[in-house]
Amino acid sequence: MGISQEISYRLERLILDGGLAPGQKIPSERQLAARLGVSRAIIREALHELQGRGVIQTHHGKGSFVASILPATEDLDDRSPLAHLFAGHPRTLYDLLEVREQLEGQAALLAAQRATAMDRHRITKAFRVLESTDPLSNARPDHGFHQAIVEASHNPILVHVLNGLKNMMLLTVQASVANLNPREEMRRSIMRQHKQIYQAIMTGKPTAARKAAMAHVRFVGDSMRTLERQGAKVIRVSLSADATGRGLTPSA
């Protein structure tokens, strides 16, 4: 453990322990350097690390300040690179949707072909839950529905891949739920799309199922893109708290 790590750790402790409140200014780099008996370069490196974690914000000529949006719910996942990945690079969300479109399309197709009675039962159950949940907090039911379909594809590779993307998928699902569902007409569109997927699978229509699933994912992406372009403030989803109230624990 290097000195800069140690410094950043001490500073973070100081902040979290309440010694420094959100929005408060922290001592200048030169002061910290003198006080802690290290070079200014070290201080700067430590500050950059905290900056990377979103703990502080610095402004040229003014100083560094404790970020107001501290991990209030101290969910470890909040520091997850994933959150920053999406926060810093919104494009990544669309990258994921591009992949999802293909994978979920294929999953739906296979599910329509291969679903057993048990699979159909599970899918139906998930669909019922999805239908009967508060639209504003059904990120998990939504994801559960999609997952049931994937599992019905009986393609272990597909299951494995989608499972690896689980956390990220939950993010996109939440993003869509949080941004799209409040808009009545969009909510209905999505509902309709879910139903189409469901029916196509249950009635064993592979190509229809694939088409519906792909259209669904594409719709989500296009809608969010449109919203973003319109300057609407898109709700950035954090990993630590979602509409369901539960954190996104790492997949097993």
Add this chain to the structure above:
Amino acid sequence: MGISQEISYRLERLILDGGLAPGQKIPSERQLAARLGVSRAIIREALHELQGRGVIQTHHGKGSFVASILPATEDLDDRSPLAHLFAGHPRTLYDLLEVREQLEGQAALLAAQRATAMDRHRITKAFRVLESTDPLSNARPDHGFHQAIVEASHNPILVHVLNGLKNMMLLTVQASVANLNPREEMRRSIMRQHKQIYQAIMTGKPTAARKAAMAHVRFVGDSMRTLERQGAKVIRVSLSADATGRGLTPSA
């Protein structure tokens, strides 16, 4: 936005775009400083920021390495349970081909849309190698060609997913090479398909590229299925050694 922020952003983008894979070593601080025309201090600050976000890890005396940013779609290596799954159930090979068909189709489409001059150069190089290699031992060139295309898609998620499936993909590629290429007419078909994919991408025809790539993967699967059904002794490929004589160690 300061220079260090810009640098850290560029590095992250580089990593995400697949230019640097998880676990891979990134250039030394002095090299980066020289290459990007900034001082080493700036590089260190940028690296500390990425470190704070968990994007990289640095080790004294060794260097900085890309952390596994994305929630592992773990690399299916030799010891992986899934590898055994594959060994025992040949069907898994077709499961993988099903997934590959979608993913590589999408990759080809995006590559045709987004490939930069550099990408085209890399793809062309890979294609040349593929053309001029002994058909019986070109599993790696074959895979290299496909990989070049994937990277040209500029979709980090896609790159990551395919990368996680890399070892298994090498298996299918080897399986196809070992079984299909010895049959003259099939070898020519595959050659032709590769050329089609290549040309569609180079001439910027997205849908054609997707179609060609999907058809290619499908052809491989169908051919092997046919062979197997005909009772031909299908060459089983092991994970630890391939036709090139080299193990499936991660490429540099």
Add this chain to the structure above:
DNA sequence: AATTGCCAACTGGTCGGACCAGTTTTTCAG
């Protein structure tokens, strides 16, 4: 010939001082 051991050349870690560039405070001329 094989092995051991050491040294040179990497790598990151730390330092101090210099200078630039914004921001705030002080000062002093009008």
Add this chain to the structure above:
DNA sequence: CTGAAAAACTGGTCCGACCAGTTGGCAATT
């Protein structure tokens, strides 16, 4: 007293030096 210049902050960037782990090759030893 007012307002503008100037001084005294703040962070941002650079340089060159040196310390400290790591590694690989070469040489001396066995």
